[in-house]
Amino acid sequence: MATLKLIKHVGIVGTIECLTGLRIGGAKEDIEIGGMDNPIIRDPRTRWPYIPGSSLKGKLRSALEYKYCGSKINSGQPCGCADNSCVVCRLFGPHRKPHHGLGPTRVLVRDARMDAAGEDPDRWIEVKSENMIERSTGVATNPRPVERVVPGAKFAFEISVRIFEGDNADQLIATVKEGLGLIEAEYLGASGSRGYGKVRFDYTVLDPFVGRVAGPSAG
C-alpha cells in the first residue's frame, strides 16, 4: 500500500450547549462507594462532569451511519465495508477490519469539558427521580434517583479532522458538520426518548488547524 501523505488538519472547535438535561453515565465504582446508583461521568480529580470524546464520536458515527450506511448495517454493528466511497469508513475507520486501503482514522474527538475555575461543579448537576415502567405489567416501580447535567451547561469541544493526499476535504468536513446537525435533531447521551440530551453546537471551522492557542482558563 502506498504511503498516504498528511496534508493538514481541519479543526471544528466550539461549545456544546445542553438545552435539556444531559445524562452520560459513569461507573459507580469510579465515583464513591455507597454513592448514587446512577451517577453521571465526572473527572475523578476535579469532579466536573465531562463528555468523553468516545461518546461524542460514537454518536456522530451512528448518526451518519443511519444516513449513509442504512443498507449495510446488520445486527447493530458499525459499518465495516471499507469501500473507497464510504465516507463513514473513511472518517472513522472500518469496524473490525484491520487490513484496508483507507488509511488512518480521520476524525479525532477530544473530551468535552466544562471546568470553570472557582465554581462548584455540583451547581451544574441535579438529581431527578425517575419512575421506571415494568414493561410486562405496565406498573411503575419505585422511583430511582438519576443524576444529570442541567440545561444551560456548556462544554468546550474540539474535533480534529486529518486530511490526507487524495481526500475530498470539503466532503469530509461537510459530513462531520452534517453529523453534528443530526445529533442536534436527535440527542446526546442517555434517555433521548424521554427528552434528555437535546444539545446545540456552536463552532468555527479552523482550516488549517494548527492546535488551539491556550486561553487564560484552559483546564
Ligand SMILES: [Zn+2]
Ligand atoms: Zn463503510
